């Protein structure tokens with residue numbers, strides 16, 4: 001990998017520009033870069049991403065040939081970056097529609113046996129890939145964010161990422177209010193220092 005290759009990809013799943021998810025991701029990038037890692041940020045709202053339609057054509061083509069949309073700009077970034085930071089606001093106890101579409105469109109990375117149902121593996125696995133995930137929601141009771149972190153963790157693990165840290169940031173509604181939450185910012189910073197160490201600089 002070249003000296004200038006992006007080692008960490010940060011992905012915001014919020015439709016709100018400059019909101020809490022973006023603010024946490026900005027902090028993640030500052031911390032990663034100060035630890036010497038290169039980190040690129042993408043905001044899913046800036047990309048057109050069709051939801052997966054389950055056509056299974058990617059079994060044969062090894063990429064999505066049903067839609068030529070923003071995912072084809074993101075696939076190379078995902079493949080190149082060993083670290084993935086994925087943040088989502090909670091929308092109705094779960095990840096946002098943007099995050100769900102993004103995750104489902106990673107389906108081309110799976111290889112399945114001829115026989116279905118049957119064994120499967122991810123072509124991203126076994127490469128030392130690591131992830132940090134975070135959720136941000138308005139309510140203070142953890143039951144109000146509910147499935148959000150699990151909805152990030154399960155697919156990323158299936159795809160071949162080891163989750164180094166998952167961060168729950170509760171109690172923020174106002175746009176970018178999380179910038180005044182030093183404890184949340186510190187949890188993101190320390191997760192990023194760990195990620196920078198894990199991916200080797």
Ligand SMILES: Cc1cc2nc3c(=O)[nH]c(=O)nc-3n(C[C@H](O)[C@H](O)[C@H](O)COP(=O)(O)O)c2cc1C
Nearest residue numbers: 014016019020021089090091092093137138139172
């Ligand atoms: C459609 C929608 C659904 C939401 N559902 C929840 C929810 O289930 N639980 C919760 O605590 N907050 C919920 N919220 C509030 C957001 O999670 C909260 O405002 C968060 O800070 C937004 O993050 P952002 O600024 O990164 O977009 C919802 C907001 C929207 C717009």
